[in-house]
Amino acid sequence: MMRNSGNTARGRTARRALVATLMLTTTIGAGTAMAPAAQAQAAQAVDFRIPAGPLSQALAAFGRQSGLQVTYLAASAAGKTSPGLTGRATRDEALARLLSSSGLVYSFPNAGTVAIGAAGSPGVQGSTEGTTVLDIIDVTGGRSYGGLGSLASPDAKYEVAQSVEFLSERQIERFRGSSVGDFLKGMPGVLTGDNRNSGAIDVNVRGMQGFGRVPVVVDGTQQQNTVYRGYSGVASRNYVDPDFIGGVVVEKGPSAGVYGVGATGGIVRMETINADDIIVGDKAWGVRVKGSLMTNTASPPPVGTPGGYATTGFGRYRTGCDWNCVIQTVPTEPITGSAYGMDRPATLLPTSGAGSVSFAARNDTVEFVAGYSRRKNGNYFAGTNGRTPEVTITETTEITPAAPPRIPVDRVTEYTTISLNALNRYRGGEEVLNTSQDNTSYLAKAKLELDGGHVFDASFMRYESNFGEMMPSVILRFDGATQAELSDVAVNTYRAGYKYDPENPWIDFKANVWMTDTETHIRTPYAFSFSNGTTLDVPQGYWDVAKRYGTDAVNTSTFETAAGKVEVAAGGSYIYETIAPPSGVVNIDSNDRLASRDGWRQEASGFVASTWNPTQWLKFDSSLRYTWTESYDNGSNYGSTLHNHEVNDGFAPIIAVTIEPIQGIEFYARYAEAIRAPSLFESTTGFSFNVDPLTAVKPEHAKNTEFGFNVLRDDVLTAGDKLRLKISHFDNKVDDYLTRTNYPAVTVRNIPGARFVGWEGNIGYDVGWAFAELSGTYYDQIEFCAYETGGQLACRPAGVQNGYAQLHVPPKKSGTVTAGVRFLDGDLEVGGRLTYMGDRGTTTTNADTGGYTTVINWDKYTLVDLFASYKVNEHVTVDAAVDNLTDAYYMDALTLGLMPSPGRTIRASLTAKF
Secondary structure, X not given: OOOOOXXXXXXXXXXXXXXXXXXXXXXHHOOOOXXXXXXXXXXXXXXXXXXXXXXXXXXXXXXXXXXXXXXXXXXXXXXXXXXXXXXXXXXXXXXXXXXXXXXXXXXXXXOOEEXXXXXXXXXXXXXXOOOOOOOOOEEOOOOOOOXXXXXXXXXXXXXXXXXXXXXXXXXXXXXXXXXXXXXXXXXXXXXXXXXXXXXXXXEEEOOEEOOOOOOEEEOOEOXXXXXXXXXXXXXXXXXXXXXXXXXXXXXXXOOOOOOOOOOOOEEEEEEEOOHHHOOOOOOOEEEEEEEEEEOOEEOOOOOOOEEOOOOOOOOEEOOOOOOOOOOXXXXXXXXXXXXXXXXXXXXXXXXXXXXXXXXXXXXXXXXXXXXXXXXXXXXXXXXXXXXOOOEEEEOOOOOOOOOOOOOOHHHOEEOOEEEEOOOOOOOOOOEOOOOOEEEEEEEEEEEEEEOOOEEEEEEEEEEEEEEOOOOHHHHHOOOOEEOOOOEEEEEEEEEEEEEEOOOOOOOOEEEEEEEEEEEEEEOOOXXXXXXXXXXXXXXXXXXXXXXXXXXXXEEEEEEEEOOEEEEEEEEEEEEEEEEEOOOOOOOOOOOOOOXXXXXXXXXXXXXXXXXXXXXXXXXXXXXXXXXXXXXXXXXXXXXXOOEEEEEEEEEEEEEEEXXXXXXXXXXXXXXXXXXXXXXXXXXXXEXXXXXXXXXXXXXXXXXXXXXXXXXXXXXXXXXXXXXXXXXXXXXXXXXXXXXXXXXXXXEEEEEEEEEEEEEEEEEEEEOOOEEEEEEEEEEEEEEEEEEEOOOXXXXXXXXXXXXXXXXXXXXXXXXXXXXXXXXXXXXXXXXXXXXEEOOEOOOOXXXXXXXXXOOOOOOOEEEEEEEEEEEOOOOEEXXXXXXXXXXXXXXXXXXXXXXXXXXXXXXXXXXEEO
């Protein structure tokens, strides 16, 4: 295991002591051989991945990867570049390579420190005079993603036998967008479901989504909650504030890590901001202030305000016809839609905003972070360019009453056919109701680092959101879109952790204990007015309290053997979760509708994972996980007194091999399994389906195969450039796939299987002053196999009758191109992103999927986004962006409701650190 002490409290203490004592140690060794410990350190071989570029960045990467403290005068590295280094080398060889064109030299004053400077300067090789060093200011470091592990770097995806993605805080800010889930867009194979009609994120990875298939882990905690969405199924929601997220790693497919329990689709791991994100340089404390403005929104109108084109009132009753007459064609008045919502604000007028303030302090042993964030966005407006809805009126249908029997005059009806040329109800440029957000977040983190490698830390987060949403079936039917009362959610997260990392390669131990408490109150009105004068009004949408209690522990050992380097990680986790109505609230209303589920679930898992490098060009990864799950429904099945009680377990292995015949070019193959037992939502009775306690279900069993190749090369076309390439083929096969189905009854059942097969690619090129990256996903096959009415097995891409599976089918083709240029030594960056989303991977109709599931088939679309960032100095950064430059009218892929996405929106933000 390689340690980076550059950012720790001990490391900072060492740097301060170094100013006074470095020359004492180096003078003793100047002009002589290094001390034995330093010699041993320099001779150890390390796997380096250091891109060409500015020398200061190369030395920072060297420090992180070598575990050494690097000291030098900032002026000595200014304006110098390094050719970089990729491959296995000793620290001596690496330094010689990195400094080859700089004119600088180095020395090892002790086993943990390297000093760099001009030949003859104090403290480095060739020095013959001087006894003190002043103003040694620059050290290794930068943002450390300790909680996200080795995958938290831009190059990680090109170095592993798995498809992964990484987002830095800068990338999150660049594509922050209008809705919470927008910052996750642009990654191949990764989508967010129902992004516009909620205040949460529901991640889809290669067609797998919901019910814990893609756990979202924030600082080691989880709080996913599944809510009912009417005839459009369900949404598995995670509530996060991107303003407090410092980095994101997405693993596609089963994960070998401690948080990979149930991850049949993948896993999303997020880390909140830390002191390095707030404090400038090596100061003891700092304050970060962020403010942003956004256009293209309006404050939500009063509850009940209609929008878009209505769907009622289009038929007219007619009398006065003679017996056996023909109903004559009668013109109908044009339908203009709602009188509200067409007053879109000026393009450059700020209409929403956000702000946050964060404070951090640290000394030799303690680090503390506190933050407050507030974001208030109104309803956004749709774009105007594209297939916007227009009403087409077909005049009255000719009807000839039959005789005999003859139809009485007062029962002859005039029918007018009203149709829209597009699926959506909202007009181009119209305010899209129920898309506002009013979010408040609090963050507090503390860390205590003691001698001997002991680290204790604790954190608290609170997320509050008042957000607009509408039951998709209400938009689709009857009175169409209506402004609803805002829903609200509150999430409290508590966490405490311990880490023990002594100077011992056998021990790197981490443990966590945590709790999340989520209260979700969806106030969506479920109200319809029918033509016969009757109404259906269920004002209470959904209200529950979901709690999770978790703990996990893992130890990693690294050692060299005669057969090569070996790393072994072993650990386990346990989660207990409950869901129930709030205290004092009756669970079942008079209509037995939309009631909170009531039950508990526990899950324990243990795993062991290893990495073996028998040679420099060959690597094996493997793991084995055992998972045991139990759930219990406190409520009884409708019409029964039995309570559903489920117990499941299973094993899931992973094995991968990587071959690197040429340095920087790898070929890999990976086979990975994952076990997902029914979630708490799937194990308890509610309005969307009843669980059957007499029919046991089995865990969902993913068996994924992936093969591909990686290219990570520098100096390809010109000195200092970087070429990155990853091509992969995936075959995600899920046996005993869990979904709602109507055979033999409407409940959650295992179907024989689901399968997603396709290709994914990513290529990037960076020449320093300019960069470009292209990525995309293509599905060869999407298939669900299920037993249907009559007991017949049917395999088809259209989903499962009355099921949820079809709601998660991604576009058959999608791709993203991002490019930009850098000016002013990289302080100014300007670029853009082109996104293409094709049609859903299969044509799915409501006739295919049964009457209980309504599927939205969006039109394919292309978006153009622009971005710019200017680092004024080390304290101030200004960002600007234009989302949807062409003002396209479109619906997001995986949307559940008939809601267009935001039109042209301009964003600007300023970040200041003091």
